[in-house]
Amino acid sequence: MTEPVFEVEDLHVTFPTDDGLVTAVRGVSYRLRPGEVLGIVGESGSGKSVTSLAVMGLLPATARVTGSARYRGRELLGASDSELSSIRGKNVAMIFQDPMTSLNPVYSVGYQIAEAVRAHNDVSKQAAMSRAIELLDTVRIPNAAERAASYPHELSGGMRQRVVIAIAMANDPDVIIADEPTTALDVTVQAQIMQALETAKTATGAAMVLITHDLGVIAGQADRVMVMYAGKLVEAGSAEDVFYTPRMPYTLGLLGSLPRLDQKSKQLTPIVGAPPSLINMPPGCPFTPRCPLAQPVCDEIEPPLAATTSLDHLAACHFSSELVEAKPDDVFNTEVADTKALAEFVRQTEGGP
Ligand SMILES: Nc1ncnc2c1ncn2[C@@H]1O[C@H](COP(=O)(O)OP(=O)(O)OP(=O)(O)O)[C@@H](O)[C@H]1O
Numbered sequence: 001m002t003e004p005v006f007e008v009e010d011l012h013v014t015f016p017t018d019d020g021l022v023t024a025v026r027g028v029s030y031r032l033r034p035g036e037v038l039g040i041v042g043e044s045g046s047g048k049s050v051t052s053l054a055v056m057g058l059l060p061a062t063a064r065v066t067g068s069a070r071y072r073g074r075e076l077l078g079a080s081d082s083e084l085s086s087i088r089g090k091n092v093a094m095i096f097q098d099p100m101t102s103l104n105p106v107y108s109v110g111y112q113i114a115e116a117v118r119a120h121n122d123v124s125k126q127a128a129m130s131r132a133i134e135l136l137d138t139v140r141i142p143n144a145a146e147r148a149a150s151y152p153h154e155l156s157g158g159m160r161q162r163v164v165i166a167i168a169m170a171n172d173p174d175v176i177i178a179d180e181p182t183t184a185l186d187v188t189v190q191a192q193i194m195q196a197l198e199t200a201k202t203a204t205g206a207a208m209v210l211i212t213h214d215l216g217v218i219a220g221q222a223d224r225v226m227v228m229y230a231g232k233l234v235e236a237g238s239a240e241d242v243f244y245t246p247r248m249p250y251t252l253g254l255l256g257s258l259p260r261l262d263q264k265s266k267q268l269t270p271i272v273g274a275p276p277s278l279i280n281m282p283p284g285c286p287f288t289p290r291c292p293l294a295q296p297v298c299d300e301i302e303p304p305l306a307a308t309t310s311l312d313h314l315a316a317c318h319f320s321s322e323l324v325e326a327k328p329d330d331v332f333n334t335e336v337a338d339t340k341a342l343a344e345f346v347r348q349t350e351g352g353p
């Protein structure tokens, strides 16, 4: 097996606040192999961004981070600023949700891409600008040479995000971390940005971490998927495992709230309720209050992330073995879950494989 380019092990992040300790990330681990696409999904506040910011050394100084994050074996947690900035942008590039936060409003986009090239390469300004134009062309900005002179505010949101992707590509990184890269954009532009990311991946050969709250965005893109809830991984496996045989009710819930083009007029089944507060979390599974399958044990013991029938497919649910054939509708019936039907479902499947 090839060595991972990026490896995160038992990452914990807490923030001391006036209200108490926020446990934002609780024991996240993953490995990213060369060229692999890992999707990280979860609702707002589940810890997706903090996980990525922590490994890149981009959290505020108040954050307490423990665990390990290695780029090709080099430890990033606790590394010096200069060491981190030699890796950031060169080996590991990040793309954020709002392109305006990544772009400087007072410089032309061509200049900003050229500067990204020059930050890690000893090339002339002219050569860097030619490369910038080439990159703009690669991410399909029409009339790239002309557009290079534009300022961020002169471009549409979709074009700005392409510019950010071009910057991410500038130094042929091995890893690109894209945090909700399409969330601020409308559906048509979303598809174009996903295409631009695909181009970036092919052109650089980079492995990619694709963070999203929308499972639909990563369908067909991710090789592996991790589902986060309340700072923890609750399911992880190949895209096929997670999309077709999910073993955690929360994942089923996320799938049930996805619009499906292949099913006529199917009602969506949203997950009722909101994620828990991350301050003074009670024991037990944090999904319990929203879980139609919850039993008394769920309030007491938080289930570990454990192998299901396959060693590569992990789930954190006391009842994951009962979810072998479950479909979102079986678990999340209608807007208000029909608890009777669900109890029946659990009874019927009890003792299953
Ligand atoms: N600087 C901070 N101080 C205190 N709490 C923080 C800080 N940064 C993040 N958090 C908390 O950590 C938790 C995880 O936040 P994070 O931004 O990782 O969520 P997310 O999964 O990326 O959500 P979204 O989909 O909204 O981007 C949240 O509860 C958030 O309020």
Ligand SMILES: [Mg+2]
Binding pocket: 048, 049, 050, 179, 180
């Ligand atoms: Mg986020």
